[in-house]
Amino acid sequence: MERVGFTDPVLTARDAGLVGCRSCARAWPMGTEVCPNCGARVQSRSRRSLQRVWAWWLAGLICYVPANIYPMLETRTLVHTESATIVGGAVDLAAHGAYGIALIILVASVVIPVGKFVSIAFLALSVGRISRTSPEARHGVHEIVEYIGRWSMIDVFVVAILSSLVQLNAVAAIQPGPASLAFALSVIFTMLSAQAFDPRMIWDGIEDQKAGHL
Amino acid sequence: MVDTSRLDDLIVCTECDALYRVRQPERGQVAVCARCHTVLAAPRAKAALQIVALAVATLILIVGAAVFPFLRIEVGGVANAASVLDISYAFFDGFLTVLVIATMSMILAIPALRTGLIIYVLAPFIVDKPALPGARAAFRVAQQLRPWAMAEIFAIGCAVSLVKIADLAQVTFGPAFWMFAVLTVLIVIQQKFMCSWSVWNALASQTPS
Numbered sequence: 001m002e003r004v005g006f007t008d009p010v011l012t013a014r015d016a017g018l019v020g021c022r023s024c025a026r027a028w029p030m031g032t033e034v035c036p037n038c039g040a041r042v043q044s045r046s047r048r049s050l051q052r053v054w055a056w057w058l059a060g061l062i063c064y065v066p067a068n069i070y071p072m073l074e075t076r077t078l079v080h081t082e083s084a085t086i087v088g089g090a091v092d093l094a095a096h097g098a099y100g101i102a103l104i105i106l107v108a109s110v111v112i113p114v115g116k117f118v119s120i121a122f123l124a125l126s127v128g129r130i131s132r133t134s135p136e137a138r139h140g141v142h143e144i145v146e147y148i149g150r151w152s153m154i155d156v157f158v159v160a161i162l163s164s165l166v167q168l169n170a171v172a173a174i175q176p177g178p179a180s181l182a183f184a185l186s187v188i189f190t191m192l193s194a195q196a197f198d199p200r201m202i203w204d205g206i207e208d209q210k211a212g213h214l
Numbered sequence: 215m216v217d218t219s220r221l222d223d224l225i226v227c228t229e230c231d232a233l234y235r236v237r238q239p240e241r242g243q244v245a246v247c248a249r250c251h252t253v254l255a256a257p258r259a260k261a262a263l264q265i266v267a268l269a270v271a272t273l274i275l276i277v278g279a280a281v282f283p284f285l286r287i288e289v290g291g292v293a294n295a296a297s298v299l300d301i302s303y304a305f306f307d308g309f310l311t312v313l314v315i316a317t318m319s320m321i322l323a324i325p326a327l328r329t330g331l332i333i334y335v336l337a338p339f340i341v342d343k344p345a346l347p348g349a350r351a352a353f354r355v356a357q358q359l360r361p362w363a364m365a366e367i368f369a370i371g372c373a374v375s376l377v378k379i380a381d382l383a384q385v386t387f388g389p390a391f392w393m394f395a396v397l398t399v400l401i402v403i404q405q406k407f408m409c410s411w412s413v414w415n416a417l418a419s420q421t422p423s
Contacts, residue, residue, distance in 0.1 A: 024411075025254065025410075025411060038417075039350055040354055098378075101374055158378065160301050164296045168287070168292045168383075176310060202230070
């Protein structure tokens with residue numbers, strides 16, 4: 001592996017009086033607003049980024065409540081109609097012996113979303129404070145949250161697939177429940193929340209702390 | 215210290231803001247941020263040709279995956295096969311419209327748009343022609359759309375659905391399921407080949423647009 005022009009301690013673009021473009025990685029003089037190379041908006045640190053993180057985070061959390069209370073799927077067969085919530089559906093699957101699939105649904109719809117809410121809140125709270133968690137670890141958390149968040153959409157897709165597929169007139173029909181929309185919105189909002197977080201803030205002040213002149 | 219007198223020579227880590235002086239990595243080598251280990255550059259030989267070839271294949275598969283059925287169900291003589299386009303017909307009322315639009319965009323429209331934009335940006339490089347107008351904006355949008363292209367997640371969703379209703383009815387995979395599976399592999403390989411730093415470099419060496 002090659003490392004380009006590595007200097008220790010690390011000089012950041014901001015320390016050098018420059019601003020880096022997060023789209024194309026070029027450096028420009030401080031105060032540049034639009035990257036002349038790729039046309040993206042550039043900001044040394046988006047000061048309002050934390051507000052956006054919290055706004056999307058809250059919207060996602062609010063949507064996550066009805067997503068768990070209301071039914072995700074309504075199944076109507078000849079004999080009866082039943083509706084299942086996210087957790088209820090996973091429990092049903094496990095009861096039928098499909099433990100693997102039940103686990104996928106539980107991980108995608110419960111573990112990942114809850115983990116995301118906790119992780120994003122942790123990252124946003126640790127900015128600007130002296131955190132006991134190393135920046136490397138926090139950076140890892142941010143990478144995982146950004147990478148894994150989209151996989152929560154599995155359950156929404158399953159609902160869309162089942163309700164278009166199982167339309168067998170009198171025999172059986174599956175309809176999406178209100179939770180499907182709430183859950184989709186919750187996933188979208190938390191993805192926006194994670195994207196709004198500026199990971200450069202994790203590393204700010206690290207060099208000063210290391211050098212001991214805060 | 216990094217010499218900051220020539221801005222063209224600098225590369226900034228997009229994740230942690232560390233500043234480096236560019237040294238063209240050898241083909242096949244990877245430049246990694248020393249602090250946060252984000253990949254800064256990973257140029258490959260003939261990458262443009264490979265990416266465009268994969269992108270064309272991806273576009274064809276997206277069209278196929280949209281029109282062919284991905285699952286087929288049969289219960290007591292009543293059968294139904296669903297394609298992705300059927301999802302949009304199945305429920306087009308009330309709050310579900312939002313859900314349908316979101317699903318359609320994430321599994322078809324955004325992957326197709328992204329692939330189209332990448333072809334638009336990279337195809338001229340294969341034939342040594344100057345970049346097409348708006349190539350920079352096109353590439354920027356293609357990068358921003360990346361997390362919202364979810365064709366591969368839909369493939370997993372098909373498999374989960376099959377198991378979910380396996381005891382309710384007889385279910386079989388249709389051709390579109392296999393297309394989504396291949397699509398997933400193609401998208402992963404394409405992302406492996408794609409070095410955005412090299413693309414921006416190639417676009418920057420052209421006359422400014």
